[in-house]
Amino acid sequence: MTSEKALQRAMPWLVTIGLFVFWEALCIVTGVEPFILPRPSLVFETTVQFAPQILHHSLQTLFTTTAGFALGVVGGALLGIAIGASKLVYNGLYPVLIGFNSIPKVAIVPVLVIWFGIGTVPAIITAFVISFFPIVVNVATGLATIEPELRDVLRSLGATKMEILTKIGLPRAMPYLFASLKIAITLAFVGSVIAETVASNEGIGYLMLSASSSYNVPLVFSGLIVVAVMGVLMYAVAVWFERRMTGWAFRGELIS
Amino acid sequence: MQGPAFVKIDGVSLVYELAEEKTLAVEDLSLDIEEGEFVAVVGPSGCGKSTLMKLVTGLLNTTAGNITIGGKPVRGPVQGVGMAFQNSTLLPWRTTLENVMLPLEIVEPHKRNLRRNKKAYIERAMSLLKTVGLADFADKYPWQLSGGMQQRANLCRAIIHDPRLLMLDEPFGALDAFTREELWAVMQNLWMEKRFTAILITHDLREAVYLADKVFVMSKRPGKVILTKKVDIAHPRTLETTFEPHFGAIVHELRDHIHEVRVS
Ligand SMILES: Nc1ncnc2c1ncn2[C@@H]1O[C@H](COP(=O)(O)OP(=O)(O)OP(=O)(O)O)[C@@H](O)[C@H]1O
Ligand SMILES: [Mg+2]
Numbered sequence: 001m002t003s004e005k006a007l008q009r010a011m012p013w014l015v016t017i018g019l020f021v022f023w024e025a026l027c028i029v030t031g032v033e034p035f036i037l038p039r040p041s042l043v044f045e046t047t048v049q050f051a052p053q054i055l056h057h058s059l060q061t062l063f064t065t066t067a068g069f070a071l072g073v074v075g076g077a078l079l080g081i082a083i084g085a086s087k088l089v090y091n092g093l094y095p096v097l098i099g100f101n102s103i104p105k106v107a108i109v110p111v112l113v114i115w116f117g118i119g120t121v122p123a124i125i126t127a128f129v130i131s132f133f134p135i136v137v138n139v140a141t142g143l144a145t146i147e148p149e150l151r152d153v154l155r156s157l158g159a160t161k162m163e164i165l166t167k168i169g170l171p172r173a174m175p176y177l178f179a180s181l182k183i184a185i186t187l188a189f190v191g192s193v194i195a196e197t198v199a200s201n202e203g204i205g206y207l208m209l210s211a212s213s214s215y216n217v218p219l220v221f222s223g224l225i226v227v228a229v230m231g232v233l234m235y236a237v238a239v240w241f242e243r244r245m246t247g248w249a250f251r252g253e254l255i256s
Numbered sequence: 257m258q259g260p261a262f263v264k265i266d267g268v269s270l271v272y273e274l275a276e277e278k279t280l281a282v283e284d285l286s287l288d289i290e291e292g293e294f295v296a297v298v299g300p301s302g303c304g305k306s307t308l309m310k311l312v313t314g315l316l317n318t319t320a321g322n323i324t325i326g327g328k329p330v331r332g333p334v335q336g337v338g339m340a341f342q343n344s345t346l347l348p349w350r351t352t353l354e355n356v357m358l359p360l361e362i363v364e365p366h367k368r369n370l371r372r373n374k375k376a377y378i379e380r381a382m383s384l385l386k387t388v389g390l391a392d393f394a395d396k397y398p399w400q401l402s403g404g405m406q407q408r409a410n411l412c413r414a415i416i417h418d419p420r421l422l423m424l425d426e427p428f429g430a431l432d433a434f435t436r437e438e439l440w441a442v443m444q445n446l447w448m449e450k451r452f453t454a455i456l457i458t459h460d461l462r463e464a465v466y467l468a469d470k471v472f473v474m475s476k477r478p479g480k481v482i483l484t485k486k487v488d489i490a491h492p493r494t495l496e497t498t499f500e501p502h503f504g505a506i507v508h509e510l511r512d513h514i515h516e517v518r519v520s
Contacts, residue, residue, distance in 0.1 A: 147345070149341050149343070149345045150345050150347070152310070152313075152315050152339065152341075153339050153341075153345050154362065155315060155333045156313045156314075156315060156333055156334065156337045156338075156339045156423075157335075157336065157337070157358075157359050157362045157363055157417075158333060158334075158335035158336055158362065158363060159362045163361075163362055167347075167358065167361070167362070168347060171347065171349045172349075174349075246349075248348045248349045248397060248399070249348070249349075
């Protein structure tokens, strides 16, 4: 029982380590050139060697990502509430949103560069735009799927639309919001790194691009891994918030 | 009986329209309920009992006919009715106490006074929880309660704001026989103490006869009242009462009627 739990806990680490071991072994066995696929040990070495630069650029990426993500949360939640609470807004905006979400976000980066120039702003906006949609959809879904009986209980008490929204709509939408945050934060990284690759002098995306143009492939991989690690960490933060804010949605599961 | 009834349902019909499909749920339904009376509505499944409940509370508008409560015609949701459904509709993010106090945040004059008299209102909710044996569970969340406990809390929430009219749609339907019979007594006590008007929808004829002064039997869909049976047994009734021949006779008479409408 306890050993099974310990195993469960260790699993993510075991798999990650296993993956790296497999990768290392693959490189040694096949003798692939480091500028095609560098061994993880070499990537690690490079990471240590370039630590100051990597730190600088990853902080920049972390900043643009969280800034874009924060905007996405606020804007997405507000729009989600409007769409979920009003049939009229839903009918008007939903098709536009779907259409907008179908546009590959890389395609808008050049436009952003024309508007804001190269730098931080396009990265923030791209992170915002890409993380925005899942939040809107989830919050709207949470509001739109209120149990009719619950609504009836409140209506029969004489509750106004606003009261129904604040007493049951919003609390009920919270688990949906937090579930979407986990997806949105990882998407935000995708957005900011894409934008940095195309239109910035700073950030992990820029670091990777300049490393690859000087054939420093281990540094490119180093950048990839740093982004992945930041993504996992931010995801963990989102999960932590989710559990804290909407523990009721997990019922008793948490206590065990 | 002097004056017009407290709840008057007069020739009411309701058609559900879903796209092309039209369902006549109740047709030409009439019944009167006096103030402070406890009535039960029984009938075959799908005959329009829940529909009737939604009509009386104004959640649905009648297709034809009139409903008045306290002489006032029902148009749109009626203010300050108490409601309890078969599956308890407690909010999982609120504790039992917070759930019970929900109507106080919505219904006037409590809404206005809640902040100032918070303490008194909490006391009121706690004493209500005590009468149904839930005082120790006030700070627990609904999902930490058993089904029977949830239903008790649900009843408390339905009457905390002293509604003049209480609507119960199979509130004990999902419970086991013992818990159900226990809650009949709880319900009867609450009613004898507060004397609100109550409409109970149920499948259980013994439950109907135990609790109600008057039982309405409805026909198959489209539902209308085919029998009104007065239950001339004094309150409070106990489990012993249910074994008396007179009680049994009333239950039998109702059962025969229901059987007739089901086979007809
Ligand atoms: N929202 C709805 N839209 C369309 N038809 C409905 C709707 N609600 C109920 N009906 C139909 O109206 C009829 C009466 O339904 P109602 O829920 O009032 O029955 P009931 O007597 O409460 O049944 P039960 O005892 O099984 O709860 C049924 O035939 C049902 O299919
Ligand atoms: Mg029903």
